Amino acid sequence: xxxxxxxxxxxxxxxxxxxxxxxxxxxxxxxxxxxxxxxxxxxxxxxxxxxxxxxxxxxxxxxxxxxxxxxxxxxxxxxxxxxxxxxxxxxxxxxxxxxxxxxxxxxxxxxxxxxxxxxxxxxxxxxxxxxxxxxxxxxxxxxxxxxxxxxxxxxxxxxxxxxxxxxxxxxxxxxxxxxxxxxxxxxxxxxxxxxxxxxxxxxxxxxxxxxxxxxxxxxxxxxxxxxxxxxxxxxxx
Amino acid sequence: xxxxxxxxxxxxxxxxxxxxxxxxxxxxxxxxxxxxxxxxxxxxxxxxxxxxxxxxxxxxxxxxxxxxxxxxxxxxxxxxxxxxxxxxxxxxxxxxxxxxxxxxxxxxxxxxxxxxxxxxxxxxxxxxxxxxxxxxxxxxxxxxxxxxxxxxxxxxxxxxxxxxxxxxxxxxxxxxxxxxxxxxxxxxxxxxxxxxxxxxxxxxxxxxxxxxxxxxxxxxxxxxxxxxxxxxxxxxxxxxxxxxxxxxxxxxxxxxxxxxxxxxxxxxxxxxxxxxxxxxxxxxxxxxxxxxxxxxxxxxxxxxxxxxxxxxxxxxxxxxxxxxxxxxxxxxxxxxxxxxxxxxxxxxxxxxxxxxxxxxxxxxxxxxxxxxxxxxxxxxxxxxx
Numbered sequence: 001x002x003x004x005x006x007x008x009x010x011x012x013x014x015x016x017x018x019x020x021x022x023x024x025x026x027x028x029x030x031x032x033x034x035x036x037x038x039x040x041x042x043x044x045x046x047x048x049x050x051x052x053x054x055x056x057x058x059x060x061x062x063x064x065x066x067x068x069x070x071x072x073x074x075x076x077x078x079x080x081x082x083x084x085x086x087x088x089x090x091x092x093x094x095x096x097x098x099x100x101x102x103x104x105x106x107x108x109x110x111x112x113x114x115x116x117x118x119x120x121x122x123x124x125x126x127x128x129x130x131x132x133x134x135x136x137x138x139x140x141x142x143x144x145x146x147x148x149x150x151x152x153x154x155x156x157x158x159x160x161x162x163x164x165x166x167x168x169x170x171x172x173x174x175x176x177x178x179x180x181x182x183x184x185x186x187x188x189x190x191x192x193x194x195x196x197x198x199x200x201x202x203x204x205x206x207x208x209x210x211x212x213x214x215x216x217x218x219x220x221x222x223x224x225x226x227x228x229x230x231x232x233x234x235x236x237x
Numbered sequence: 238x239x240x241x242x243x244x245x246x247x248x249x250x251x252x253x254x255x256x257x258x259x260x261x262x263x264x265x266x267x268x269x270x271x272x273x274x275x276x277x278x279x280x281x282x283x284x285x286x287x288x289x290x291x292x293x294x295x296x297x298x299x300x301x302x303x304x305x306x307x308x309x310x311x312x313x314x315x316x317x318x319x320x321x322x323x324x325x326x327x328x329x330x331x332x333x334x335x336x337x338x339x340x341x342x343x344x345x346x347x348x349x350x351x352x353x354x355x356x357x358x359x360x361x362x363x364x365x366x367x368x369x370x371x372x373x374x375x376x377x378x379x380x381x382x383x384x385x386x387x388x389x390x391x392x393x394x395x396x397x398x399x400x401x402x403x404x405x406x407x408x409x410x411x412x413x414x415x416x417x418x419x420x421x422x423x424x425x426x427x428x429x430x431x432x433x434x435x436x437x438x439x440x441x442x443x444x445x446x447x448x449x450x451x452x453x454x455x456x457x458x459x460x461x462x463x464x465x466x467x468x469x470x471x472x473x474x475x476x477x478x479x480x481x482x483x484x485x486x487x488x489x490x491x492x493x494x495x496x497x498x499x500x501x502x503x504x505x506x507x508x509x510x511x512x513x514x515x516x517x518x519x520x521x522x523x524x525x526x527x528x529x530x531x532x533x534x535x536x537x538x539x540x541x542x543x544x545x546x547x548x549x550x551x552x553x554x555x556x557x558x559x560x561x562x563x564x565x566x567x568x569x570x571x572x573x574x575x576x577x578x579x580x581x582x583x584x585x586x587x588x589x590x591x592x593x594x595x596x597x598x599x600x601x602x603x604x605x606x607x608x609x610x611x612x613x614x615x616x617x618x619x620x621x622x
Contacts, residue, residue, distance in 0.1 A: 056530070081533065083533045100246060104242070108532050109533055111538075112533060120238060160533075
């Protein structure tokens with residue numbers, strides 16, 4: 001049984017003559033532990049699809065299921081709980097809270113969880129050590145580099161041990177070296193069992209995934225199965 | 238990390254906005270506290286002065302006779318031929334429970350005398366209590382010694398009296414020491430002598446016709462004082478002069494209503510300032526709120542962050558506003574006290590109310606911005622760069 005199922009998803013913005021179809025009848029499924037990349041030109045509907053998968057953007061039609069849960073059948077506050085328990089987000093623009101330290105940013109998904117302060121701190125430090133930034137726990141986001149910001153965003157995304165990681169152009173603002181570092185992190189996470197959905201423009205980054213979904217004009221083009229064992233991202237010369 | 242940590246960190250980061258909201262609420266609280274404290278201090282002072290400005294309790298003999306007026310005030314039944322009050326009984330007034338609230342006890346003996354064929358009322362009083370019981374008296378000449386009298390202005394005109402002249406009452410010659418300036422009351426038609434002189438002339442030794450009492454009723458209701466005096470003088474009828482008491486209370490009530498009205502307007506304006514500032518703050522934090530929602534914050538958690546920020550600032554504003562308000566009230570009293578220093582009292586109840594008001598106004602003003610923040614679409618919020 002598939003872990004993630006998108007069933008005839010439609011998303012329309014606006015009404016009547018001004019309506020824009022961002023997604024038109026998109027269907028696919030993802031298995032537990034898969035690493036799937038979604039590629040397409042600008043305006044293809046990738047980010048819209050990811051926001052629907054992130055339980056933050058109700059589709060106009062169709063269903064989206066995770067572990068047999070109809071995500072948009074849940075109430076708004078239940079979807080917030082779903083995001084906290086099932087999903088981790090990595091954004092292109094990092095989206096770190098500027099007045100919280102690196103450690104506090106990583107602890108953000110744990111704020112509303114009933115857990116002792118010590119345990120929250122411990123889990124956050126563990127996530128930071130996973131991305132190699134435990135030494136910078138006390139710094140503010142504007143005191144670390146762009147690549148380190150993105151790694152902090154990855155740490156925040158995994159601190160709650162979510163089964164699914166959604167990454168929207170995580171290397172979009174990074175140089176090649178940092179992009180490589182971030183993609184290696186994602187591959188490590190995937191090997192540890194996390195299901196990853198990556199939206200990217202970069203063929204190199206897409207090559208790290210096990211499966212590629214191409215989109216164009218709000219529709220799926222094809223779903224290319226990579227060779228078994230995802231291609232490791234090679235550092236550029 | 239808790240929601241309160243996020244609230245506190247945001248306040249520390251956006252110090253300017255936090256200080257702006259703090260000052261807005263603090264000004265409201267300080268204004269309310271200053272106005273109320275000032276008015277309370279002034280009215281307490283006014284009340285104290287008013288209560289020393291003449292009698293507010295009358296003691297008369299029990300009688301079934303119809304009411305007579307004295308000084309334009311309703312007295313109850315008074316008959317000069319009735320059994321009068323023993324003077325020695327008056328000492329008991331100084332031993333009632335609230336004796337410290339008594340400013341003056343003024344016995345009065347009244348009786349009719351004939352001067353040059355004209356009937357006129359002679360009143361014997363204790364001139365030592367005159368300044369408290371009759372502070373509006375001004376005399377042309379001087380106040381009398383023993384064996385002398387002062388005449389009311391009308392009595393002097395009718396009898397042709399002037400300072401230095403003598404009048405003969407029941408064979409006794411009494412020199413006119415002075416003439417009272419017109420008071421517009423019945424005093425204008427009376428002759429006034431020392432109590433002992435009048436008691437001798439009127440054959441009323443050891444008795445008095447009535448007693449005027451000036452009571453300081455700030456610490457107790459006048460009804461209590463009246464009851465206490467009535468208990469020690471069972472043969473007498475004791476009455477509060479209702480018009481005077483009610484007039485004073487009305488003045489105080491008007492002052493208080495005015496002060497509350499001014500304070501309410503200032504508080505309302507402050508609340509609007511807080512509301513507008515917080516709405517702007519929520520708009521600035523769109524991305525941040527989107528992050529909170531994306532990582533699983535419920536709407537109630539987002540609202541809680543906004544409310545906690547306001548609670549911290551409002552609590553501080555309440556405490557500082559109370560302190561500033563007290564200082565402002567004291568400064569106002571120093572400036573306007575006209576040489577009569579009046580002190581503002583530290584009132585724990587007002588302090589509590591000031592804190593509650595600051596928090597209440599802050600919470601009310603932050604309700605809509607908190608709701609706005611909670612309702613932000615996380616998807617739109619994260620795309621709003």
